Amino acid sequence: MSTLKLLLFRQPGVGILLFNYFLMNTGFFLMMPFVALHGTRDLGLSAAMAGLVLGIRQFTQQGLAVFGGALGDRIGYKPTLAIGLLVRAIGFASFAYATDLPSLTVAALIAAFGGAFFESSGNAALATLTPIEHRPASFSLYGISSRLGSAVGPALGIWLLQINFATLSLVAASFYIVGVVLLWIGMPNIHAPKRADGGPERPSFTQTLKTALRDRRFVTVIALNTGYWFLFVQFTISLPLYVYNRFGSLEAISLYYIINSVPAILAQYFLLQYLNRRWSRPMILLVAMVFISLGIGTIGVWTLPLLVVVSATVYALGDLLYQPTQYTITSELARSDALAAYFGLAAYALAVGGGVGNVLGGWLFDQAVAASRPDLVWYLYGGVGIVIAAGLAIWARGQQPTARTT
Helix, strand or coil, rough: CCCCHHHHCCCCCCHHHHHHHHHHHHHHHHHHHHHHHHHHHHCCCHHHHHHHHHHHHHHHHHHHHHHHHHHHHHHHCHHHHHHHHHHHHHHHHHHHHCCCCCHHHHHHHHHHHHHHHHHHHHHHHHHHHHHHHHHHHHHHHHHHHHHHHHHHHHHHHHHHCCCCCCHHHHHHHHHHHHHHHHHHHCCCCCCCCCCCCCCCCCCCHHHHHHHHHHCCCCCHHHHHHHHHHHHHHHHHCHHHHHHHHHHHHCCHHHHHHHHHHHHHHHHHHHHHHHHHCCCCCHHHHCCCCCCHHHHHHHHCCCHHHHHHHHHHHHHHHHHHHHHHHHHHHHHHHCCCHHHHHHHHHHHHHHHHHHHHHHHHHHHHHHHHHHHCCCCHHHHHHHHHHHHHHHHHHHHHHCCCCCCCCC
């Protein structure tokens, strides 16, 4: 039986989780690329202030993800996921009634609390449901379903934005409500597996934290992933503002997200299966970051929207390799009885990188526009990617070429 058939049709709950990732990313990307635009265009905020709101959401969600993950390890992943999806729906619906900076921030915080519950538990549930030798393939399918959602969301968002932002917010929230219903009906109850060495059934939160922080490989990859997430969030803050400022329309953003999903849907699963048989995980991360640097660093070069999409697509090629591979590495380094907590700790990379990326991205965009050189930010981001790639090259040399898919 092929790995694809096994995961989609013979592993109970995997298909529901993957479809939920599609729903969550559709709702997320329906909303988030347009929050900064709504804040600057409709509410009169500066790009820096809009970026601060996004940064608060990012840091709060990922900063609390370790606690949401620890809760999932103790009470089960299914109820933790359901709570998170419901709270996220309330948060997104609250954006419909946000008319100033304080209310926008409150809505962002509610949405962040929801994400803190479901993000780590969702990754841990997928890892738990999947036989360890098939985890790279499973996280690759996760990437495909996520990117399909990230293509549908912005296209739908641009259409709904023509009605108003409130309608967009309520529709985004509805995707999470649908996700809760499907999750509760179709997903089995899942708990973190017991330890095979006969140790305590569940480590305490403090024990998990100490064990993880003593693992130099784990800590190093989190630090390097911080830079990756710094670059990743520029596609929900800097790219929409840049495209609207330079070209006066949002169609290029929608086109980017659609093209971003095409290579993932057509090639990600098979490409990652191929590379995992031949390269170590660190090598895949390194090559992926080279593509990310090249793509993001050349966005500001072009004067035509289509060429901006070409550069963004080069970035997307690196991203489709990087993101699922980092999740696979986390699942392999984590203790089996604390998977969600480890994913929560790994989320601090997104908390710091994403939080700083949103705030600094908005501020840098303001400065670049004031200097009449909005292209400059992309050269800076390309340089950041090169630095991360150099760090990954050093890290990769110290890793054993283990844990390849057979």
